[in-house]
Amino acid sequence: MTLKKLIVGMLASVTLVGGAAQAAELSIVSGDTGNGLQFLQAQLEKFTAETGHTVTVVPMPSSTTDQFGQYRLWLAAGNTDIDVYTTDVIWAPQLAEHFVDLSAAAADVIGDHFPSIIESQTVNGQLVALPAYTDAPALFYRKDLLEKYGKEVPTTWTELRETATEIMEGERAENPDMWGFVFQGNAYEGLTCDALEWVKSYGGGQIVEADGTISINNEQAVAALEEAASWIGTIAPEGVLAYGEEESRGVWQLGNAVFMRNWPYAYALGEASDSAVAGKFDVAPLPAGEGPEARSAATLGGWNYAVSKYSEDQDAAIELAMFLTSAEIQKVRAIEQTNLPTIEALYDDAEIAEAAPIIPNWKEIFQNAVPRPSAPTQADYNETSSLFWSAVHNTLSGNGSAAENLEVLEADLQDLLQ
């Protein structure tokens, strides 16, 4: 018998003798991005050792859009097999009715998290998910190559295009697979995040504003999408139109891109010993657009744990959600996964700053990050986002101009939302 099994057995019998709850067998669903599931498994082993509850992981694909489609079906059917769901920051209003209110259970720790994140998971006064980490993207750049070509880190998209072109062309003599820029261009939620950044960085608004105004059909948004369309087949491979986070990271981590747009998780993986870019890259805020309201813009992301109303072990499931979102686990997550904590105090933690300098540096970026319009569109968010990413994907694919596609999008959003 291993030491762990022994401890688990002892803990289980202690709780039984004490007449308290029996050890539960829980299931948790989670998407797999990077080595996220491997990390989760390691944390679950700690949970089992501490509580005696065992947990089975139901693995899902990396794409948040694919996860959402499946979860919505399971929840609508009242599935009792899944106790805990790993949920994207944008889903709370759409799935709230299926989740347990965690505000009483989490009363002592709610105040430790950034209030805006707690608010994003609160629907009609109910806390429907507990935050595990927040997300705000970075421009990953090859510092060795910028140095070699005597270039600064670009602060506008125009500069990025020029620098990417020059370095890519220069490097192709040695590496024919070299590209200038990779990002998330597939037709899914990830493209909504990337394209919202382009539009906002040109001063083109947030698709649907906080007061419900549909703002997307404007000249600055057109200019932003035209700029992005000019990258396809020039600084970015045509294949980027099918890339999610992991495909872009794949190209980048092989050393085949000068720049990448991705979330902080790619930082730890890029520095790992099996990475061709370890020690050769750094991160900066995303570039700004052009025009009077140009700025750097980052889309706000993040992940949470929610307990299903249909779980037959709700108390143990709540314990699991509390455990996975605790300061202890968020700290390990920050150090090993470079995921941004939602607990404010961890941004002053010396061990995190030492092991993962991106974390304290990204506090300000995530605090200024742009939310997707999930609050003003509520139950219609997924459809809103899908109309947006389709219009953008068409534009990037040369299927209609930016101006034409945004005009159609505006009309479709009016039909949907008004």
Ligand code: GLC
């Ligand atoms: C990241 C973000 C999430 C977003 C997704 C899009 O996982 O944390 O909020 O929806 O990327 O691909």
